[in-house]
Amino acid sequence: MNKHCGQASIQFADAPVIISAANVAGPKEGAGLQRAFIDCILKDNLQGFDSWEKCESYMMKEAVKQAAAKIKLDVESIDVILAGDLLNQLMGTHFAMRSLSRPFLGLYGACSTMAESMLLGAVMIDGGFASHVGCAASSHHDAAERQYRFPTELGSQRPPSAQWTVTGAGSVILSDKGAGPCITRATIGRVIDYGIKDPNTLGAAMAPAAAETILCHLADFQLQPTDYDMIFTGDLGMIGRQLLIELCKNKGVDLSENYQDCGCLIYTEQQDAHAGASGCASSALVFCGNLYRHLLLKTYKKILLVGTGSLHSPTSYQQKESIPCIAHAVAVEVGE
């Protein structure tokens, strides 16, 4: 384990294979830029359930089941599932796991959860502790809105710097054998806090954490940004994305050529999402659909996925605390 920059980087000896991926999304996301890459689009934000939280739980369960079904893998063959979401006490995840009934380890990395689950999943596979690991993350706009901000029905006006929490879920299945893109390297993030206190400017709060993890990853493995076909952050949105480019430029690293943020790839301009998408499902939706497809087609051969998470809570905000953030990176590659 490398420890440059005070962060922890891992090179996987027998790069775990991502043998399947699936995603589920809400109707707004299904009408957006990722439409062609979504496995299941909900008819509405409740999908017949009596709460948004239960609908989120359904999405996560479906994402895992569909990832397994695509490769005709029995869910019972998954050794362990690593998953999490944004809700208090992971309500979305826990009720999904009750129904899937597999060995389960709960994670909380806020919107960095998809990358965190893939990182720890790869650790379990590469270390020989499991043959099939499910990794999943979810978020639901309406459930997140009422938990973090105001009653959703109030329809409060949002400032231009606000991002729109993605309604969706994504899941991958990692294996110690089989064909598919592989997780080759990872960098575990530290909690970084530049003192931003406005929970409507999360992209700006998270950008320094993303910068630190990316710079550390590149230094640890002696890579240039262009050694990756593309670098994707999770949900910095338009504002955070620009800040990340500037923060890296100040350190002599140019991301302008081949960097994009998943939060800028979900909603069209007409969809009124302001500064872009956010939520665990931002990177989960884009990675488990679009990016996985491009890796299979080899239009991308080497990407770096950097999950970004804002670790504040409504309580910490009320107690006038600034916003601690984190970013975890996983490198995914396909052979020639």
Added chain:
Amino acid sequence: MNKHCGQASIQFADAPVIISAANVAGPKEGAGLQRAFIDCILKDNLQGFDSWEKCESYMMKEAVKQAAAKIKLDVESIDVILAGDLLNQLMGTHFAMRSLSRPFLGLYGACSTMAESMLLGAVMIDGGFASHVGCAASSHHDAAERQYRFPTELGSQRPPSAQWTVTGAGSVILSDKGAGPCITRATIGRVIDYGIKDPNTLGAAMAPAAAETILCHLADFQLQPTDYDMIFTGDLGMIGRQLLIELCKNKGVDLSENYQDCGCLIYTEQQDAHAGASGCASSALVFCGNLYRHLLLKTYKKILLVGTGSLHSPTSYQQKESIPCIAHAVAVEVGE
């Protein structure tokens, strides 16, 4: 990885060593049964901070720092910390990690978090991904009370089946070398829900999850309960403990000889804690003090720690859901 009973058991090839452990507790806990085994007892439930949540954060930070200081290890030498707590968005943990500034992976296993962190920490050490891993968990009675139940100041009357959330934190440091008790085996739990809906009867809700994990662990490794000097659950309390003994007895496994619950070992009868202790810090406090000391002294040579977690949230309760639970087991042993 064994997969009997549908759960996942791990035998560690090079059993990771617990090279240090430390704990911090509130004044009530410091006046209780574990008094002699607590490294730092707070003067009150705020310890000079302006919120209970910030005090919880302080306890976790101190537990990690003291675990490192005891063995003269620089905190900077810890490769990664795995930790979590009960608060929404892990407020206790995240602000502790901001200040410790080490690579960090957030976990949510409710009161099973200490065992979950030790399990995943052992995976990282045994797999060769880290040399020193910090594992930690915390809870704070007053912070948990207002989050899960009623305003703490209200002093609502509690039913006899209720448990008292422990104010405290515990941390261990795992290493790939050195002397100390070793983590030899682990069993990852599944989410189990027997339909209990009363959040004032969490011990009863969690007992079936504990039973399943213990029975699976014993079956997977072909062990009898008496192959361990003692089996400890996390926070079933008096009611859950009795139910666990009965559930196992019904399956032909006798725990009555050498089983105790950490939640029954924290408060005296005079301390009015009703059915016992609960919270992440229940097992964290007892393991990182009392049990670790007994392992060092070899009065216990082989114990099974079974972290038990109730995964409900106030939202899931309000939506009339029953209480999903989980239990993770780690076996800790010392040589002759």
